[in-house]
Amino acid sequence: MSEVYNKAQLAKSVTGQLAKRSTAQKNEALLAMADALVRQAEDIIAANAEDLLRGKELGTSSSLLDRLALNEARIEGIAEGLRQIAALPDPVGDTLEQFERPNGLSIVKKRVPIGLIGIIYEARPNVTVDAAGLCLKTGNAVVLRGGSAALSSNRKIIEVLHQAMEQTALPKEALQLVEDPDRASVDEMLKMNGVLDVIIPRGGSSLIQNVVMNATVPVIETGAGICHTYIDETARPDMAGAIALNAKVQRPSVCNSMETMIVHRAYAEAHLAELAEQFRSRNVELRGCERTLHYIPWAVKATAEDYATEYNDYILNVKIVNDLDEAIDHITTYGTKHSECIVTETPEHAERFLEEVDAAAVYHNASTRFTDGFEFGFGAEIGISTQKLHARGPMGLPALTSTKYVIIGSGQIRN
Structure with missing residues (x-):
């Protein structure tokens, strides 16, 4: 079995467990993760230095190196994003509509987690934390596939987050990082119908178009920014x-x-x-x-x-x-x-x-x-959707939920 398949199945196996965690339990985990990032900033910066050195050797542009670079201030900012997510209202379980039909059926429309989300992104290691925080707060497990340019940074960040999660009620299996840098790992994720519930790409136009054109899993398109x-x-x-x-x-x-x-x-x-x-x-x-x-x-x-x-x-x-x-x-x-x-x-x-x-x-x-989830008061964002179905603009917590109709009857049958 491939790394992608094994990690996706592992995350899928705890979606039911994760969905039952309370808001307090999820917030406790996010705060523990934020503290761990700050506490281990030196180790994260050391791992990031490996990525920066490799990028310079490959001739990566200064603007892309800037996107990749981490320092104590940026790590504190990333941790603050987690704290803000923890402070935000939990949309899971919210009642969106409630009405009664003439036959006496009581119908309630509620927010629920999506399930297992796949996120494919490029060289910004802050996305690793933002995505983890937003998905876990909304009761979703997540499989992350970052760009090879940030592999050392992402690997260390996930290690730190897993260590923090082990001390909380959230299963660390709900957060997975695909480390295989081969493009085949992306192609595999795009076809994982029945395992991944949705894929969200973040990055340049070529990455986004590859996902949109080739995925059979439903996609929320985050667009290039001209x-x-x-x-x-x-x-x-x-x-x-x-x-x-x-x-x-x-x-x-x-x-x-x-x-x-x-x-x-x-x-x-x-x-x-x-x-x-x-x-x-x-x-x-x-x-x-x-x-x-x-x-x-x-x-x-x-x-x-x-x-x-x-x-x-x-x-x-x-x-x-x-x-x-x-x-x-x-x-x-x-x-x-x-x-x-x-x-x-x-x-x-x-x-x-x-x-x-x-x-x-x-x-x-x-x-x-x-145009940024942090600036809009969302704590962080999973991406900026430029499509018109499900979500548009900076995607905060509500955009990472689906809905469920709950119908209460008293013996009604349809004629």
Whole structure:
């Protein structure tokens, strides 16, 4: 039997046991896991150093190395995410609807765990902890398959979490890490119908599309982030600049960072050259349309492929438009329905943008970097869904539950 099969079956075997654990028991385990991460931060950082060294030897980009890197502050932040999950209300058992039929049947719709969740992701070891915490809080067992770039980090993190779980009521078998770096392990997970109840991919577009196109297990699609910020004619220059810079450079390696800045022609005439210098001072390469090159001679000519690329790096596309309609058309053509922003002081333009742009998160005068479970108050997130069934946007605890109808009768039979 393969590692994937054995670990998935082991996790599956305790789903019933896990589903019966109380909120207090689950919270106790999450807090113990958080404390263990902080207590053993030095060991985790040492394991992470192995991944970073291997990444540098393989020529991994600085932005991807940043996604991979752990330090004491980041580990404390990851642990804080677990504490916040523990502090949040447990959705399992919540009554969503309750009604009585004319024949006397009493019907209650309740939240229940999904069962066994498979999560396939890339080089961010914080996802290992976020996924574990969110799944366990909702009574779900989980099989994690992280990227080979973070294997040493993930292996150590799971070891620490298992040690903590052994001191609690949660079975450690409910949390499994697939260590086989071969792509065949991913392919096997995609076909595990009857074992895995759902698969959630997190990562770049190639990983996500591989899962979506090849899985026979149900998939919740978390999309790539080609996010836009549209600076309208009436945008305040100080606000527009601050939002655009934050959306790109605060952490360019993540999916909610801006990849294309769309600028109204009047704003471009007055302010684009100055804003471009601010990006250049932060080592951002600019690629733009023909009109952009007029204001930023040192920019590179952008192609259609550029506008359709999620860089996750210090590269930014610029597109100058005549009006809001053209901005929305560009987003419709190249966006991935993740996060989109308008910066404007015209209420009518803001209202139209928020209403007409089809994305999981739409912003008026705020950075797209806020599309995040932690920032939304979810404690952490399992991913940002860009599809429209079951869940959309940052997926917190309720998104990791299904529903059950409970029907109470007094002898009713159907005619």
